[in-house]
Amino acid sequence: MDLELALRMTEAALKQAAREGALVSVAVVDGGGHLVSFQRMTGAEIAGPVLAPGKAYTSVAHRMATAELAPLVAPGGELFGLAGDRYVCFGGGVPLWADYGEGERVVGGVGVSGGTVAQDVACAEAAALVWRTR
């Protein structure tokens, strides 16, 4: 995950947020879940620096979109009870896959927080689209 690509993904997420009328934070992490870039829109809530990197980390750690993880951690879901101080298990985190010769691996993730969950997901997907068409 290089910085230049992380910034292009971030830009796409922020454009989507503008279209949605949402104020969000956008985090991009590498395959180890470590932050590569983060941007919080002027006026976006201070939860963003916790939740956006948390969603990005969670999507890497579990190799699935946090929106898909949400029902699994809900009461009755098979991962109910999932805990950990970096986990954020509702929509807005998307893993980024690549094949560098050893099969498909998760090599990073994007996390968006600050709007409604639907808005966060739309922004994260806009960023992930940049990744998939890089």
Place this chain on the structure above:
Amino acid sequence: MDLELALRMTEAALKQAAREGALVSVAVVDGGGHLVSFQRMTGAEIAGPVLAPGKAYTSVAHRMATAELAPLVAPGGELFGLAGDRYVCFGGGVPLWADYGEGERVVGGVGVSGGTVAQDVACAEAAALVWRTR
């Protein structure tokens, strides 16, 4: 819990994982919940180092398989609200019992994470079988 036995349990869990086609992490802890051994299969997710030791710890702390703990921490369950940054309360953690002359005590635990919950449980049970037939 000695290292040699922990490694034999780990080996059994990893063989089961290979049979299941799962990529898992396997943790074995002592009676204090402290790590004795840990192995993450090549390609297994980075959640493993958090969740496998967490399941092993939780199974020791509550003296029951984390699969049995799951319904207790669900809404309506008598442990609903259980929290703590090391707790992982879904299947894959199994306590290890022994009687060293003072009655049966939990003297360790095994935790597996990375597959489906059913796969994790099967791997943890394979490890626990090594313990029970030691």
Place this chain on the structure above:
Amino acid sequence: MDLELALRMTEAALKQAAREGALVSVAVVDGGGHLVSFQRMTGAEIAGPVLAPGKAYTSVAHRMATAELAPLVAPGGELFGLAGDRYVCFGGGVPLWADYGEGERVVGGVGVSGGTVAQDVACAEAAALVWRTR
């Protein structure tokens, strides 16, 4: 602290890093110490996501450059014993002051990590210069 200005400060810090031949992470936080922007140069160490925001936070929390704080937290210094999991007390963090009609206040901070301390300080100062000449 708005995002646009944070990004301009970040750009100045990264340009300075390029001149220094250093690979750094740059964090900008608001007056509450919360992240506004973060960028880790491609190839920069994974300590950056911890240390750069930590330096920025610390400079806001204590209203002084972390380079000035270093001797105060050393043995014999009046803040010896300062602790806290977000504190980073060596050079590379600089507070950002502004007077919005109520006297000078710290309204943000910048933190840089990844090079030598001297390089980190030079990069943070380059960012702070953008702030002071905004």
Place this chain on the structure above:
Amino acid sequence: MDLELALRMTEAALKQAAREGALVSVAVVDGGGHLVSFQRMTGAEIAGPVLAPGKAYTSVAHRMATAELAPLVAPGGELFGLAGDRYVCFGGGVPLWADYGEGERVVGGVGVSGGTVAQDVACAEAAALVWRTR
């Protein structure tokens, strides 16, 4: 960092510990600082599960042996004040370098804890030698 190689490094560290008459824990982490393998010798202290992975993580995060980091974080050192809940800054952690076509990168680390610092360093070096001659 694959598991097979991590286990070979661990074996070398444990053999060195036996030669030293020390009881140690040995951790191997990947390039993101996440645990790949861990083994605590029977009878080794319970600090091992905290300190050995901490040393391995720290050596990755700062790209230097923790023995080299020790003087830098001491009073008067330029990194005095370094903090973070995973940092362990005395000898026993060694970073592992590789060039996969993009120049030398730190792709993992080994950490040993339980003996004297000199013993821990000797064990970690024995593991690192396996890496360098892989």
